[in-house]
Amino acid sequence: MGTTNLRFAVMNLKGQVVYKEIIPTPTTDRTLMNILDTRIHQIIADCASRGIIVVGIGIGAPGIVNRATGQLIYSPNMKYATSEIRTELMRSIDLPIEIHNITKCMALAEQNFDNDDGATDIFCISLGFGIGSALITHSELYEGANNGYTEMGHTLIKPNGPLCACGNHGCVEAVSSISAIIRDAKTAVDRGEETILKTQTPLTGKKVFDAAIAGDPVAIQVVSNALQYLGIAITNITNLLDPQRIVLLGGMTNSKDYLLEKIVPIVQENHFSVGDIPQIQVSKLGEDAGVIGAASLIMNHIFQSASVDPVDWQLTRPVMLAD
Ligand SMILES: [Zn+2]
Structure with a gap:
């Protein structure tokens, strides 16, 4: 669903x-x-x-x-x-x-059917209109102690930031989801900024990503801002949990190359350990x-x-x- x-x-x-x-x-x-x-x-x-x-x-x-x-x-x-x-x-x-x-x-699908090297610790992030996440640790789905949430998307990344669907302000979802990207692109268009997005109605996440990939400065600014926060959030996850692999899923991964190009350097730059960063990849299950x-x-x-x-x-x- x-x-x-x-x-x-x-x-x-x-x-x-x-x-x-x-x-x-x-x-x-x-x-x-x-x-x-x-x-x-x-x-x-x-x-x-x-x-x-x-x-x-x-x-x-x-x-x-x-x-x-x-x-x-x-x-x-x-x-x-x-x-x-x-x-x-x-x-x-x-x-x-x-x-x-x-x-x-x-995350179960990743563990069972997209796991050729038998990774036992995998953090999955679904990047769509919302941002979901889940953890496989020691080959088991982590269920939490109380209500079973492992919601990276609702961790605070920008104090006093935009209102999130959960009611809090400044969650990762509120600044890095497709909804956030569309909202920020619309704001830029409404401000009268010069951008190809003016002609792209109705705006979708894919249209904003495509405009950024094509070099539109406003789209680049909007997407880069969202992915900067996402990269920091993923760095926090790697520094907190030390997973073998981070798997990205969801609609935003349609722009796989651009996404990884923006996120991986942020994680490399801010990674705590002296070793390599975890594998960061897009799910093969689509x-x-x-x-x-x-x-x-x-x-x-x-x-x-x-x-x-x-x-x-x-x-x-x-x-x-x-x-
Ligand atoms: Zn939230």
Whole structure:
């Protein structure tokens, strides 16, 4: 579940997406629940007709999720969503249903399916209209002590800075997200500054990045300002946690080269250790990271269950999911 789109997908045990559908996120609670319920039932039926048996439903949600109760506790960018998404779906779907924060799902996807060197400590940052983050430490998803948040996006980076969706001022999300970049670009246009962005309506994050890459001075200023704060925030994470790898995901990574070109030198310059900085890379999973991660919730649920032997599962049920 994203603030812009809902992505439905079916994943097999190899992490391959065998079915995918994207629809715009509705803006009311009842419509959202109706669409989730209807589409999930339809996809299960479609899969059954192709000989694919769905073994569970994983959901990634933009906000704070209590994984034990399945409640969406707080979602600053999707305030209308009911907190009882899993409970409502369980009324009509007789399968395991797991829900977790979408960036935490992406971190599971990175650990399971974008981790050739077997890294055990990975920090993931989702860069979109909001900024989410999640930590894999010692090969486990870090859940926190209380409400399970690891929100780099809501750490303070600019005292008395712009208002954030969370209600605080000066969070990383409020200065470095795509929303912040669009806001600052619009402000520059409204001030009458000379920029190609004047003709780029409606403004999008990609248009501002493209203008910066093309050399537009105003766009360069706006994007550089956002990425300066982001680079500092990532430096703080590396100095605090010493991860093996920082993985960037989300819409902003469409401008991968420009993004890394701006951020990596800031981390190199301010890195605490005398050693190398962690690998900083863009996810190879692309737009599928969220759905692969949500499906990973179910995969982990099945294989961590005491009643299922993974070896037995592979030997005796190879046709349960399509290749
Ligand atoms: Zn915030």
